[in-house]
Amino acid sequence: MAAASRSLLSPSSTPYVHFADLRSRALEFLRIGIGVVWLVNLLFIVDPANRFFPTFASSARSYASSTLGGPGIAQFVASHPLLFAAGIAATTGYLAVAFLLGVTTRVASIVGAAFAVGLLLTQFGSTFFFPGGTDVGPQPLYLVIYGVLLVGGAGTSLSLQPWLRARMRALRAEGTRTARVSSAGSGGWTGSISTSRALALGVVGLLLAVGIGAAFAATLPASSGPSGASPAATPVTYLNLTIEINATMGWPQYVPANFSVPVGRVVVTITDNDAVANWSGCPCNVRGTVGGIEYVNGTAMGIVPNSNVAHTFNIPSLGVQVLSPGQSVVRFVVDFTHAGNYSWICMAPCGAGASPYGTPPMGLPGYMAGTLTVG
Ligand SMILES: [Cu+2]
Known part of the structure; x- marks a missing residue:
């Protein structure tokens, strides 16, 4: 722990943080563990017995009283159940695949952290309330895990990404030399990256999410009626x-x-x-x-x-x-x-x-x- 802290905090250290084998293995288990959490979430969503999609609007509306800053967000979500239910299902599926297989874990950590922050803010009033607390309880813990994965990288020895990158490199090698893409560091996406690159990825991800969300909101009609889509x-x-x-x-x-x-x-x-x-x-x-x-x-x-x-x-x-x-x-x-x-x-x-x-x-x-x- 002391060695890692020194290398993290030392002003002379490079932006690429190197971890011991044991530490990187621990990170991989952390990544796979959070992948299992998302897989369980995905199974819950797709199991018809749980009626995730039919009850989505009323579930969203139930958070109106606990949303930080008023019920407006929960009511907006409840009035666009198709958009948000599909978005949550797609995000859940992506996070399960990304963390379990070790593909684009950096982006997945940012998406997962943004998701956790969103849940925290919209369900703030019930987060620390027991009994009656919701599944939002562990979100602060998840945020810490995403932070660790983002800073430390998620390891590569058990992940699919190095194989995919090797495939891509082989394919690129067959192409023209002008299509050469420079890649910083040996680990690439799953290796450690600089703060500025992580920030840039975060901004790009946010813009993409907002753009896709706005496009969906513009094309999907809002459901009407006091009780949502039932x-x-x-x-x-x-x-x-x-x-x-x-x-x-x-x-x-x-x-x-x-x-x-x-x-x-x-x-x-x-x-x-x-x-x-x-x-x-x-x-x-x-x-x-x-x-x-x-x-x-x-x-x-x-x-x-x-x-x-x-x-x-x-x-x-x-x-x-x-x-x-x-x-x-x-x-x-x-x-x-x-x-x-x-x-x-x-x-x-x-x-x-x-x-x-x-x-x-x-x-x-x-x-x-x-x-x-x-x-
Ligand atoms: Cu009474």
């Missing part, structure tokens, strides 16, 4: 619930507590007339709704501030959780795909006794529990 989820039913104080008991209750909806997409509105209530320790992440969000007084939220959560609306068997702040109107969308009777409950400690988790109306049917019939 025409299969129609027809839409509207369900209105209120939370009121029962005049006789003085307890809050859902009205109605038992209700029916048809199979399909249901837009639920909960008008919570109960008082404002802090719930410290609230697992306040929205789950099971379209896009993983709810609207509180018109604002999209994936995580609701626990400074005011009076009640929740949970359907445990469907993994649905919606938070209801006091004195607010909550709206969310759920796609019910199967007919049946589903129990719903409120999970917020709203009992009127000394222990609010265990006293009525908490858990009391007709107040903070009931049955939802689908079909």
Whole structure:
């Protein structure tokens, strides 16, 4: 480590950093490891069971509440699902091939780092939030790995690139001498390169990405509608619930507590007339709704501030959780795909006794529990 640090930091060292065999082998395993990560991502994307493409728009929209600088980017991505889903799939495929085979690893490191930064910025609010954190959690680690690969090169002894370069050289040798291309260093693309060349490659890559993206955005139509590209989820039913104080008991209750909806997409509105209530320790992440969000007084939220959560609306068997702040109107969308009777409950400690988790109306049917019939 000390030797490497010296050669990296020494002002008299050349821009080409030379690593010991062991170190370069370690770099290669790092490269192959990140290639395996991208291969797993690619398999997830292409497996129809994961519905990556059909649910892309709503997934993108679910990051609106956690995007640094506002929901604009997530909403733009959600309104161009074809462009961004295809772009992410293509990028994932390229990174898997590049890192696994050791081809154009320098460019792949820059592309991967740009991708990681994009994910970090758009999902910033949920990156360090547990539970409910997303797969964006390891992105800072990935950034470090890309940095190491970019600075150190990714090694060549286990990669396809030297063979490809030899082929290219052989082909070029058959051509004219005027087509000679000078190549700096022995390692070429996978070897160590100077900072200026890495920067130049980065700028070229960025310009290419922006150009291709702009071309796609200009040619592909934006999908319209409040819920993105899910025409299969129609027809839409509207369900209105209120939370009121029962005049006789003085307890809050859902009205109605038992209700029916048809199979399909249901837009639920909960008008919570109960008082404002802090719930410290609230697992306040929205789950099971379209896009993983709810609207509180018109604002999209994936995580609701626990400074005011009076009640929740949970359907445990469907993994649905919606938070209801006091004195607010909550709206969310759920796609019910199967007919049946589903129990719903409120999970917020709203009992009127000394222990609010265990006293009525908490858990009391007709107040903070009931049955939802689908079909
Ligand atoms: Cu409650």
